[in-house]
Amino acid sequence: MRRGMLIVGAGLLLLAACGPKTPPPPTQEEALKIMPADARLAGLYETSCKACHAIADTGAPGVHDRAAWDKRWTQGEQVLLDRTIQGYNAMPAGGQCASCTPDDLKALIHFMAGREDSAK
Template sequence: MPLTAEQSAALVPQDQRLAQLYAGSCKACHTVQDSLAPLTGNRTQWDPRWALGEDALLAAAIQGKGGMPAGGQCFECTPDDLKALIRFMAGRDGATK
């Protein structure tokens, strides 16, 4: 069963730096169903995207896609940060509630 927006909003990256980057940029859209962004931790929404490969997801994050601005408006994020944030949001990395 897919996560609700409330369950998604409760997820936080375990790494403190990533948690700060996530809270400052990604969380605003990736925990709001109406944003059309795939909800953090919702494998039902992320699995088809994940199937495209991490390189494709990173390129979309860097360039922007649909309503998502380039870099997700994370001005401090390095490509490695974006990779880690994508893994977290796609449910492929550790999260705490």
């Protein structure tokens, strides 16, 4: 019985190792070029988000850095949105975007987290 459980456990570990891997974060050069496809969101990102989320070592999770965002994503989208609206740690309230609506901020969070497809 015990041996059977060990074999099943080992098999599950092997299957987990074959699962999808988190892609590596973009390089600094790539991060500076990544922009939302939507022109309006791209403008908001350029003026409000990019300075912290596309530059390494700011403390903000990098754009399309799934490893950094996945830790935060597990807290739930509403928590991320609330923290963006209210400010959190070094991030100013509203993400320093006076013209962003909550829907804009949600779309920008999805973009930066590499989750433009909300099913991810």
